[in-house]
Amino acid sequence: MLNSLTGAVELGLMYALMALGVYITFRILDFPDLTVDASFTTGGAIAAVMITNGYQPWLSTLMAFIGGLAAGACTGLLHTKGRINGLLSGILMMIALYSINLRILGKPNVSLIGEDTLFSSIASETLLYIIVLAIFVLVFKFLLDGFLHTDLGLSLRATGDNARMIRSFGANTDRTKIVGISLSNGLVALSGALIAQDGGFADVNMGIGMIVIGLASVIIGEAIIGHRTVLLATLAAVFGSIVYRIVIALALRADFLHLETSDLKLITAIIVIVALVIPTIQRSVKQKKFARKRSAELAAGAAARKGGRS
Amino acid sequence: MLDIQNVTKLFNPGTVDEKVALVDIQLQLKPGDFVTVIGSNGAGKSTLMNIISGVMKPDLGDVRIENASVVGISESNRSRWIGRVFQDPMAGTAPNMTIEENLAMAYLRGKPRGLGWGVSAVRRKLFREQLSKLGIGLENRLKAKVGLLSGGERQALSLLMATFTQPRILLLDEHTAALDPARAELITKLTDSIVREMKLTTLMVTHNMEQAIRLGNRLIMMDKGRIILDIPESRKKDLSVAQLLGEFEQISGSKLADDRVVLG
Numbered sequence A: 001m002l003n004s005l006t007g008a009v010e011l012g013l014m015y016a017l018m019a020l021g022v023y024i025t026f027r028i029l030d031f032p033d034l035t036v037d038a039s040f041t042t043g044g045a046i047a048a049v050m051i052t053n054g055y056q057p058w059l060s061t062l063m064a065f066i067g068g069l070a071a072g073a074c075t076g077l078l079h080t081k082g083r084i085n086g087l088l089s090g091i092l093m094m095i096a097l098y099s100i101n102l103r104i105l106g107k108p109n110v111s112l113i114g115e116d117t118l119f120s121s122i123a124s125e126t127l128l129y130i131i132v133l134a135i136f137v138l139v140f141k142f143l144l145d146g147f148l149h150t151d152l153g154l155s156l157r158a159t160g161d162n163a164r165m166i167r168s169f170g171a172n173t174d175r176t177k178i179v180g181i182s183l184s185n186g187l188v189a190l191s192g193a194l195i196a197q198d199g200g201f202a203d204v205n206m207g208i209g210m211i212v213i214g215l216a217s218v219i220i221g222e223a224i225i226g227h228r229t230v231l232l233a234t235l236a237a238v239f240g241s242i243v244y245r246i247v248i249a250l251a252l253r254a255d256f257l258h259l260e261t262s263d264l265k266l267i268t269a270i271i272v273i274v275a276l277v278i279p280t281i282q283r284s285v286k287q288k289k290f291a292r293k294r295s296a297e298l299a300a301g302a303a304a305r306k307g308g309r310s
Numbered sequence B: 001m002l003d004i005q006n007v008t009k010l011f012n013p014g015t016v017d018e019k020v021a022l023v024d025i026q027l028q029l030k031p032g033d034f035v036t037v038i039g040s041n042g043a044g045k046s047t048l049m050n051i052i053s054g055v056m057k058p059d060l061g062d063v064r065i066e067n068a069s070v071v072g073i074s075e076s077n078r079s080r081w082i083g084r085v086f087q088d089p090m091a092g093t094a095p096n097m098t099i100e101e102n103l104a105m106a107y108l109r110g111k112p113r114g115l116g117w118g119v120s121a122v123r124r125k126l127f128r129e130q131l132s133k134l135g136i137g138l139e140n141r142l143k144a145k146v147g148l149l150s151g152g153e154r155q156a157l158s159l160l161m162a163t164f165t166q167p168r169i170l171l172l173d174e175h176t177a178a179l180d181p182a183r184a185e186l187i188t189k190l191t192d193s194i195v196r197e198m199k200l201t202t203l204m205v206t207h208n209m210e211q212a213i214r215l216g217n218r219l220i221m222m223d224k225g226r227i228i229l230d231i232p233e234s235r236k237k238d239l240s241v242a243q244l245l246g247e248f249e250q251i252s253g254s255k256l257a258d259d260r261v262v263l264g
Helices: A002-028 A036-052 A057-080 A086-105 A126-148 A151-161 A163-168 A173-199 A210-225 A230-253 A261-309 B045-053 B099-107 B121-134 B151-163 B181-198 B209-214 B241-252
Strands: A109-111 A201-203 B002-011 B019-029 B034-039 B060-065 B082-085 B169-173 B201-205 B218-223 B226-232
Touching (some): A002 A036, A002 A126, A002 A230, A036 A086, A057 A086, B002 B045, B045 B082, B045 B169, B099 B121, B209 B241, B226 B241
Parallel strands (some): B034 B218
Antiparallel strands (some): B218 B226
């Protein structure tokens, strides 16, 4: 039991970088970017192939990050300069990357068993591994926080908040979108590189469903921590990713549910659907209640005036 | 300062919906001019604003700022010289960002945006000073999200953001129209004092006749894509709303039709 929990925390931390990436596109830019499903694999593939070819793990991981940046930049260019609908440009890049990922890997699955990886020297010491991963992730979280408070970061945030306004002050929103989508996919690919090194293989299908897992992490985190400031929102994405992994681990261990690993994607989709639908229902219920209360007040007021006159 | 030469703009040219928005518009503003613009629905006031700011390109004619043609320059690049406040209080600010963050973005009007810290201590001090000039207490709410402000507060902030970097030209597009009378009056007063103090070359579209007469040093009236009346400061001082409406009817041959017109 404890084993599966610490395992979940480790995975949660590694996937947290992917959740931070999804946070940038989904929450800041308001752009549902499906590139994520393939750029995650791109990151894993680059890291795995470079490591098996004898490159340093840190260099391989860095190149995975850069590969993700490039993939994201392509999606951004398709969307802004090519004027292709946001969802479609993500889908197009996802399909294109599938072939590219196979080219990088050379075969559908590359094993890293027996290779030295970024954290292979400490991966067996659970507590140390978790601490190192946490520091690694928090460094990226704080770098992202800092970036989002720079002049460029502010215009990136304003692009999702009020594009017309930031354009009227001379910022090029095409450029800020490309920067945002690129950075997002860089983080996603970095996460893929960590997962490949931790799991000991890179597979051409390892990224399927990542966008939904990323969304689930962001939404769960926001429900628990909130997103009042950027610092809280990024913390929520990290935390949400860990909670998501713990929930999944517990659900799989609960024998009475008769769940299989293959059911995970369905559960994830349901979590996201519920999380997206509940606020809408809440709002409409609230509005109806308020409208009823207010009409009652007005009716009472009218009756009082009428009574006063007679 | 601003020179609009023979500008003509058609919408949907060559179709059954063809509409002449502006016809051979000539308008010159000297540095420090504060011109108010009134006119009926569809007179071309907003189109004129959009052509000056670069949202639209004229079909014919030229727009020059400080003797340089700007027709080929995009909206975002033209913003270096042009500050603009829209009618909708939501349009000029980013609601999910704080007051100081909004000001920081406005502070870099037309400049490259790099990895420098957005709200530095030096900038924050400047923002506080500038906000206190508005006199509505926003200087104590630097970290409040703009979405929490009232329409009037947001419009005051938009006005400050559009002006405090001293753009060459200020465009005000019915910027008090969406506010209640008390708030509209506050924004009108702020506009007057800011434009005077900073000597901004300003073009203000309004549907409030009284405001159009009271503010600025020149008044132009538009109808069906043309400037039909251009009243200099000397005549404007003694003008009344009734006289203004009378002149309009005389020249255009119809009553001033603006569904939102405010006479006084």
